[in-house]
Amino acid sequence: MPSTETGPTDAYRRILQAIDNGEFNPGDRLVESELADRLGMSRTPIREALQRLETQSVLARDGRSLIVSSLDHDQLGELYVVRAELEGLAARLAAQHAAPEEIRVLYDMIDADKKLMSDPKAMSRANKRFHRQIHLASHNRYLIQQLDSVRRSMALLSTTSFSAEGRPEVAMAEHNAIVDAIAGRDGDGADEAARAHISIAYETRLKIDAEGRNGS
Structure with a gap:
């Protein structure tokens, strides 16, 4: 039976998987509203997932935007x-x-x-x-x-x-x-x-x- 989980943990997993799969590349901007539409979720779990990914340095701030981090x-x-x-x-x-x-x-x-x-x-x-x-x-x-x-x-x-x-x-x-x-x-x-x-x-x-x- 397919999972119906739509909370921040699932949002986190799916965004990280998209980065891992190359759907988002270093420097790409992640927009909360666009991710919500893409994943079929409300913006709250998306926001929490993005905050977690920023804390883990997977995402970085570029002004007011969040972008996928890159490694020098x-x-x-x-x-x-x-x-x-x-x-x-x-x-x-x-x-x-x-x-x-x-x-x-x-x-x-x-x-x-x-x-x-x-x-x-x-x-x-x-x-x-x-x-x-x-x-x-x-x-x-x-x-x-x-x-x-x-x-x-x-x-x-x-x-x-x-x-x-x-x-x-x-x-x-x-x-x-x-x-x-x-x-x-x-x-x-x-x-x-x-x-x-x-x-x-x-x-x-x-x-x-x-x-x-x-x-x-």
Whole structure:
């Protein structure tokens, strides 16, 4: 049965999802009345959701307007430093605590994702699902909360590293290495593989951004 939730929590989730999906990009202005019409909600839950997103720095003030925040070069580096630490810890804990069923799901995700490698946006969505599954397999609620915060900031990136030539194939091999280490209950190996994966993703994104600046 479809959800009938129309409160601020649902408004928050739907606006954040729209940003994550690229329906709103950094610098885009979010107008309360337009969002209310778009989501079929009253303006009160929209207003509360926008206030929450501003508090979390997903949105920023531009005069009297709210716009989708953007990350500068230094913020991007800071974000990836934190992400590498947390993703490594999640993989390490997953190697200790993941149930056999959770490990099989991770392998199934990799097999399914190999069919998406020609579609960067689909790969990006699948990548988020894959990493979220590892987060859950860590069975540490406080770590998951911190990774959710990182995920919100990652939604502010207007490009995906999967648009780089050859990146999807390499990323799938990296994902497989992470899960192999988790399946082998190798915490050190899982941590190292996850950190390497995030490092290469960061390097790839820097190259994409540099090419974009040089081409403008």
